Amino acid sequence: MLQMTNLSKVYRTEVIETYALREFSLHVREGEFVSVTGPSGSGKTTFLTIAGLLEEFSSGEYLLDGVDVRKLSDTQRSRLRNEKIGFVFQAFNLLSELTIEGNIEVPLRYRRLGRAERQRRTREALERVGLAGRARHYPAELSGGQQQRAAIARALACSPRFLLADEPTGNLDSLMARGVMQLLQELHSDGATIVMVTHDQELAARAQREVHLVDGQILDLGARLGAQGAVQLNLQPGT
Amino acid sequence: MSIVGYYLDLALRSLRRNAVLAALTVVAVAVGIGASMTVFTLFRALSNDPIPEKSSQLFTLLIDNWGPRAAIPLDLRLAVSYADATALLQARRGLRQSESYAINVTVTPPDPAASPISASGHAVSADFFQMFDAPFRSGRPWTGTEDTSGAPVAVLSAQLADRLFPGQNAVGREVIFNEQSWRVIGVLRPWDPQPHFYDLIFANDDVFVPFESALAHNYNTLMAACNTPPPGPSAQAKKASDCLWVNFWVELPTAASVRSYSQFLENYTAEQRRLGRSYGPPPAYYLYDVRGWLTRQHVIPDEVRLATFVAFGFLVVCLLNAISLLLAKFTARVGSLSVHRALGASRLDVFAQCLLETALVGAAGGLLGLAAMLFGLKIERLMLGETLAPLARLDSGMVAITLCVAIASTIACGAYPSWRASRVPPALHLKAQ
Numbered sequence: 001m002l003q004m005t006n007l008s009k010v011y012r013t014e015v016i017e018t019y020a021l022r023e024f025s026l027h028v029r030e031g032e033f034v035s036v037t038g039p040s041g042s043g044k045t046t047f048l049t050i051a052g053l054l055e056e057f058s059s060g061e062y063l064l065d066g067v068d069v070r071k072l073s074d075t076q077r078s079r080l081r082n083e084k085i086g087f088v089f090q091a092f093n094l095l096s097e098l099t100i101e102g103n104i105e106v107p108l109r110y111r112r113l114g115r116a117e118r119q120r121r122t123r124e125a126l127e128r129v130g131l132a133g134r135a136r137h138y139p140a141e142l143s144g145g146q147q148q149r150a151a152i153a154r155a156l157a158c159s160p161r162f163l164l165a166d167e168p169t170g171n172l173d174s175l176m177a178r179g180v181m182q183l184l185q186e187l188h189s190d191g192a193t194i195v196m197v198t199h200d201q202e203l204a205a206r207a208q209r210e211v212h213l214v215d216g217q218i219l220d221l222g223a224r225l226g227a228q229g230a231v232q233l234n235l236q237p238g239t
Numbered sequence: 240m241s242i243v244g245y246y247l248d249l250a251l252r253s254l255r256r257n258a259v260l261a262a263l264t265v266v267a268v269a270v271g272i273g274a275s276m277t278v279f280t281l282f283r284a285l286s287n288d289p290i291p292e293k294s295s296q297l298f299t300l301l302i303d304n305w306g307p308r309a310a311i312p313l314d315l316r317l318a319v320s321y322a323d324a325t326a327l328l329q330a331r332r333g334l335r336q337s338e339s340y341a342i343n344v345t346v347t348p349p350d351p352a353a354s355p356i357s358a359s360g361h362a363v364s365a366d367f368f369q370m371f372d373a374p375f376r377s378g379r380p381w382t383g384t385e386d387t388s389g390a391p392v393a394v395l396s397a398q399l400a401d402r403l404f405p406g407q408n409a410v411g412r413e414v415i416f417n418e419q420s421w422r423v424i425g426v427l428r429p430w431d432p433q434p435h436f437y438d439l440i441f442a443n444d445d446v447f448v449p450f451e452s453a454l455a456h457n458y459n460t461l462m463a464a465c466n467t468p469p470p471g472p473s474a475q476a477k478k479a480s481d482c483l484w485v486n487f488w489v490e491l492p493t494a495a496s497v498r499s500y501s502q503f504l505e506n507y508t509a510e511q512r513r514l515g516r517s518y519g520p521p522p523a524y525y526l527y528d529v530r531g532w533l534t535r536q537h538v539i540p541d542e543v544r545l546a547t548f549v550a551f552g553f554l555v556v557c558l559l560n561a562i563s564l565l566l567a568k569f570t571a572r573v574g575s576l577s578v579h580r581a582l583g584a585s586r587l588d589v590f591a592q593c594l595l596e597t598a599l600v601g602a603a604g605g606l607l608g609l610a611a612m613l614f615g616l617k618i619e620r621l622m623l624g625e626t627l628a629p630l631a632r633l634d635s636g637m638v639a640i641t642l643c644v645a646i647a648s649t650i651a652c653g654a655y656p657s658w659r660a661s662r663v664p665p666a667l668h669l670k671a672q
Contacts, residue, residue: 049666054581075585082583089669093578097252109245110583154582
C-alpha cells in the first residue's frame with residue numbers, strides 16, 4: 001500500500017545540509033493502523049507531507065499503491081493524492097467560506113464527479129460521522145470536535161485508499177479527542193488503512209503499530225496487535 | 240456546474256471574503272483604465288481610418304506650380320490651383336475625380352417666420368458622392384453635365400433637410416442660399432467621416448453644391464494661399480491666379496492605375512514647364528493616399544501623442560499597484576489554497592482559480608473605468624477646441640476596447656501573483672492553518 005525505501009529528505013542552504021528524513025524505510029500494509037510518534041523536529045510532519053504527496057523527497061523510493069510517485073508530474077501527483085489519500089489535519093483545515101457540505105465536496109469537484117454523485121457521497125459521509133444535520137452549517141458554527149468530524153467526513157467521501165491523520169486530536173479537549181479517536185478506530189475496524197502522526201503516547205498506543213521517529217530515522221516499536229506490521233529498523237551505528 | 244463554474248464560484252467567494260483588498264484592486268485598475276482610455280479615445284478617433292474600404296484607393300495631390308520662388312514649400316501646401324485642378328478633372332485619368340472647396344451660405348428657411356440659418360458645406364464635382372461613398376437617404380447626386388453647366392442644384396445633409404422641411408421629403412423643393420434659389424436633388428443620410436479627411440480644416444457639411452455652380456454664383460473660397468496677389472478677392476478672380484484653394488481627389492483602384500497616374504502627373508508638370516510656366520523641377524507633385532495625407536497633415540497632434548504615452552504610463556503604474564495588491568491578496572489566501580492542493584488541486588488548478596479571480600477584478604475595474612471615462616471625456620470636451628471636442632465621445636467600439644484592455648492587462652498583471660500562489664508549498668501552510 002505505502003512503501004518507502006531508503007527515503008531521504010534534505011534541506012540545503014549554501015553552508016549547511018539538514019536531514020529531515022534519513023534513509024527512511026517504512027511499509028504500511030492494507031488495513032493497518034499505524035501511529036508515528038517522535039519528539040519535535042524528528043521528521044514526523046515531513047514524513048506525513050511526503051506520504052501525502054505534498055512535498056518531494058531528495059532520494060530513495062516511494063511506492064504508493066504500487067505507483068512510483070517520483071516519476072509523476074504535479075498534475076499526476078495531484079490526481080493520485082485526490083484518489084488515494086484522505087487527510088485529517090490537527091487544525092481541521094476546513095474552508096471557512098464554504099459550508100460543511102461545500103467543504104466535503106471540494107475533493108469530489110477535483111475528481112470531476114457529477115452533482116448527484118457528489119451529493120450522495122457527501123450525505124453518506126456526513127451520516128457516517130454523525131453530522132447529517134449540519135450539512136448547511138459553516139465551520140465556525142460547529143464545535144472543534146464537530147469540525148474534526150467534518151474533516152474526517154471530507155476525507156471519507158473520496159473513499160481513499162488510506163487516511164493520513166496529523167495530530168487529529170491536537171486541538172481538541174479530552175472528551176472531543178476521545179470521540180474523534182473512537183471514530184478513527186471504527187473506520188479502521190471497517191477496513192480503512194490509517195497512518196496517524198501524534199506526539200500523544202496514549203493515542204499512539206491505540207494504533208495497531210507504533211513507529212517512533214528520532215532525527216529522521218525509524219525506531220519501530222513493533223506490532224502491538226498481531227504480527228502484521230512490517231518491522232524495519234534502520235538505525236545508523238551510534239544512534 | 241463545470242470546473243470553470245466552480246472556480247468562478249470560489250473566486251466570487253474569495254473576493255467577498257477580502258472585500259476591501261478586492262475593492263482597492265478594482266479601484267487601482269479603474270483609475271488607470273479610466274485615465275488611459277479617456278486619452279486613448281481621442282487618439283483612436285484621430286488615427287481612425289475614415290474610409291477603410293477605399294483609403295488606399297483614394298488620392299489627393301499637390302502640384303508645385305510656384306517653382307523655385309515659392310512663398311511656401313511644396314510639402315507645407317494644402318491645395319492646388321484652379322487651373323491645375325480643372326486640367327486634371329478634364330483629363331479624367333482616374334476612375335473618379337473631384338474638385339472641392341469649402342463654402343459658407345446663408346439659408347433662408349421656407350417658413351417666413353424662421354430666422355436665416357448659416358450653413359457650411361462644400362462645392363464639389365459630380366463624382367464626389369460615389370467616390371467617397373456618401374450615403375443618400377433620398378434623391379441623387381448631380382450629373383457631370385449639371386456640374387459643368389453650373390446648374391443650381393444642391394444636396395443637403397439629413398440634419399439641414401429635416402430642419403428646413405420637417406416631416407417632408409426635401410427632394411424637389413427649392414432652397415434659398417445667399418438669396419439665390421437652388422433645387423434640392425438629394426438628401427444624405429447622417430454622414431460624418433472621422434477624421435474629415437477630404438478637408439481637414441472645414442469639417443462641417445450641411446450643403447453640397449456643384450463646383451462650377453458655386454463659382455458661377457460667386458461663392459467665395461474660405462481659404463487660399465497665393466504666391467502672387469490675385470487680381471481680385473472673388474472666387475472668379477482666383478480662378479485665373481496661381482492661388483492654391485482647390486482640394487483635388489482622385490480614385491485609383493489598382494497599383495497599375497496609381498503608376499499610370501503618377502506618369503501622367505510627370506508628363507503634365509513637364510508640359511507646363513515646356514509651356515514656360517514656373518513649375519518646380521521634377522517631381523513637381525506629391526500624391527497621397529488617405530492614410531498618407533492624414534499623416535502628412537499631423538492629424539494626431541504631438542500633444543495628443545504625448546498625452547497618450549503619459550496616460551498609458553499611468554496605467555502601468557496603476558497596474559503595478561494592482562500587482563502588489565493581488566500579491567497581498569493571494570498571500571492572504573495561501574492557507575486556503577494549500578487546503579485545495581491537499582484535496583487534489585494541481586498547481587494548474589490553483590493558477591487557473593487565481594487567474595479567474597484576477598479576470599473578475601479586471602472586468603470590475605473595466606466597468607468602473609468606463610464610468611470614470613465618461614466623466615473624463617466630459618472634462619476633455621470642455622478642454623478641447625471646437626474641432627477636436629466632438630471626437631471625445633464613447634462609442635461601442637471604445638467600450639469593447641476598454642473592457643478588453645482592462646481584463647487583458649489585469650490578467651497579464653495577475654499572472655505572476657497567480658503563478659506565485661500556485662507554487663507555494665502546501666505543506667508549509669497546512670500545519671499553521
